[in-house]
Amino acid sequence: MQKKFTLLGVALLSxxxxxxxxxxxxxxxxxxxxxxxxxxxxxxxxxxNNPALLAKSRYDVEISLGGGDSYEDFGASxxxxxxxxxxxxxAIDRVSGDITNISQSDINxxxxxxxxxxxxxxxxxxxxxxxxxxxxxxxxxxxxxxxSEVVGTAxxxxxxxxxxxxxxxxxxxxxxxxxxxxxxxxxxxxxxxAQSIEYALNNGLTYIDVAAILVAEVPVGYGHKFELSGxxxxxxxxLKYMRGYTYTEPYKIDNSGNVDSGSGKxxxxxxxxxxxxxxxxxxxxxxxxxxxxxxxxxxxxxFDVVDGTKVxxxxxxxxxxxxxxxxxxxxxxxxxxxxxxxxxxxxxxQMLGGGLNWHPASWFALRGGLMQxxxxxxxxxxxxxxxxxxxxxxxxxxxxxxYASNSTTVDGQTVPEYAKINxxxxxxx
Numbered sequence: 168m169q170k171k172f173t174l175l176g177v178a179l180l181s182x183x184x185x186x187x188x189x190x191x192x193x194x195x196x197x198x199x200x201x202x203x204x205x206x207x208x209x210x211x212x213x214x215x216n217n218p219a220l221l222a223k224s225r226y227d228v229e230i231s232l233g234g235g236d237s238y239e240d241f242g243a244s245x246x247x248x249x250x251x252x253x254x255x256x257x258a259i260d261r262v263s264g265d266i267t268n269i270s271q272s273d274i275n276x277x278x279x280x281x282x283x284x285x286x287x288x289x290x291x292x293x294x295x296x297x298x299x300x301x302x303x304x305x306x307x308x309x310x311x312x313x314x315s316e317v318v319g320t321a322x323x324x325x326x327x328x329x330x331x332x333x334x335x336x337x338x339x340x341x342x343x344x345x346x347x348x349x350x351x352x353x354x355x356x357x358x359x360x361a362q363s364i365e366y367a368l369n370n371g372l373t374y375i376d377v378a379a380i381l382v383a384e385v386p387v388g389y390g391h392k393f394e395l396s397g398x399x400x401x402x403x404x405x406l407k408y409m410r411g412y413t414y415t416e417p418y419k420i421d422n423s424g425n426v427d428s429g430s431g432k433x434x435x436x437x438x439x440x441x442x443x444x445x446x447x448x449x450x451x452x453x454x455x456x457x458x459x460x461x462x463x464x465x466x467x468x469x470f471d472v473v474d475g476t477k478v479x480x481x482x483x484x485x486x487x488x489x490x491x492x493x494x495x496x497x498x499x500x501x502x503x504x505x506x507x508x509x510x511x512x513x514x515x516x517q518m519l520g521g522g523l524n525w526h527p528a529s530w531f532a533l534r535g536g537l538m539q540x541x542x543x544x545x546x547x548x549x550x551x552x553x554x555x556x557x558x559x560x561x562x563x564x565x566x567x568x569x570y571a572s573n574s575t576t577v578d579g580q581t582v583p584e585y586a587k588i589n590x591x592x593x594x595x596x
Contacts (some may be wrong), residue, residue: 189507189516190463190483191297191314192538195233195565195591199554201520201536203499205487206447206459211301211593214308214388217461217487218403219445221308221390226560226595228305233591234298237569240584241511241546242290243321244577246283252578255280256421259332259365266334266342266352274348281330284364284373284420288323291511295587308388308405317379318510321420327367331359371417371426378510379414380470380478384441398450405443411470412436413478437471441480455491460484483507497524506542517541522552532556534567547585548573556593565591 194212197204204216210229213220250256258276262269294317301310330344341359343351359366367373390403416433417426425433445461462484469477482505489499500521507516522536534554540547554567571585 189509190485190503190518191295192518192569192587193297193299193312193314195231195554195556195567195589195593196524196534198235198569198587198589199534199536199552199565199567200499200522200524201501201538201550201552202518203487203489203501203521203536205445205461205485205501206457206489207487207497207499207524210595211303211308211310212299213303213390213403214301214310214386214405215299215312215384217445217447217459218308218386218388218405218443219390219401219447219459219461221303221306221388221403222392222401223390223447223457224303224306226303229303229593229595230301231591231593232300233565233589234296235587235589236297237295237585237587239293239295239511239547240575240582241292241514242287242575243292243319244582245575246287246290246321248578250280250283250287253280253283255283262332262342262344263335263365265336266332266340269342269344269350271348274344274350277330277344278346278348281328281364285323285325285328287321288325289321289512291318291320293318293509293511306390308386308390310384310386312384312386313381314384315379315381316510317377317414319418320376320378320512322374322376322417324367324372327362327364327372329358329362329364331363332365333359333363368420371419373420374426375418375420377414377416377418380510381412382470382480383410384408385410386443388443390445396451398448398452398454401447401449403445407441407443409439409441409468409470410436411439411478413470413472415472415474432473435471435473439468439470440466441468442466453490457487457489459487459489461487481505481508495525495527497526498522499524503541514544515542520550520552526556529560530557530563532565538569546573547571547583550585554589560595563593563595565589565593567591 192202208216209220209223211231258273297314299312334340384407386405386407388405393400414434443463447459484504487501503517520538526532536552549572552569556565569587571583573584
């Protein structure tokens, strides 16, 4: 056994194999404005956020290239660090090497570590890299959008809660550390296999479950404006080729590898198609107001998993509103009508958020906002968002980020429950 429990490390190492089943916050404006995009993201990102807005683009052509990463902690950071600091796994190694000569220090360490291990059941961390290259040419939109989700979750067999350790030099001989700090020896192999924490760790009954999916979308979208007596109605849609990569594998908590090195293939690649549609409306009495609705993945596309099952992307519905107070100041907000699936057990994504976009000059924009997942199991709380864009219209740099108000303490350091960064280059003419 090695000493490091690396749930976060497994997730980060797997990040290259990574899409969440949720409505991703994608694009330089959306990330900075509290996730708002359905009524305000005209231009190259409209193909993803709401193809109806392709009919509202201010420029004949816009091209954008961007990417970023985010993470969200579901209790993993604190428990990982606590187990690392406890020395639990090293102490078990020492005891198993000489069960007849156990130090009081190792007994205390193992007793403390027991509660940490049993208490981390269900703790998880999620990492979400994403990237895109997108183009809008008049009312048409094209691009490649890659989004992903990888989740490492601690699975702890609560039935194996006995501190019973096997003598590595004499298999079949065991020492049990009792809750009061006393020890007893035995040769009860059946009890060891049925209840020992060490046995569960060594045999993959207590482990890290890593599940990941990467989806690359290649859409072709179009938006058209209808000028009606009551206002401007914009309708759009996108047909997209979708390439999905799924991955699942259990890893040992001691970081010594996967649970079953001979278990064979763990990843699967498959292709399908998806359909997005959207509408937006500018009422005649308030042309600076835009009301919008988008439905993504209406056909419920599916991706193969190596065990023969499917990952289904359920339809996602989001409404949005945007209003230009002045030529230089826009406000916008979005809300997920549907509660969307994630890879974190018991947690869904239903975002509400909005923000401001202040662009006093063609070469400068400043944005800010707030957003929150309305799911009852959310841990991040209120999320602050901000962004800055500068440069000439044919080459502009945008940097945006998000930061959770809720935090956790890891080894004496305060760490946000959620954070995201996005960088983009935009060219318009």
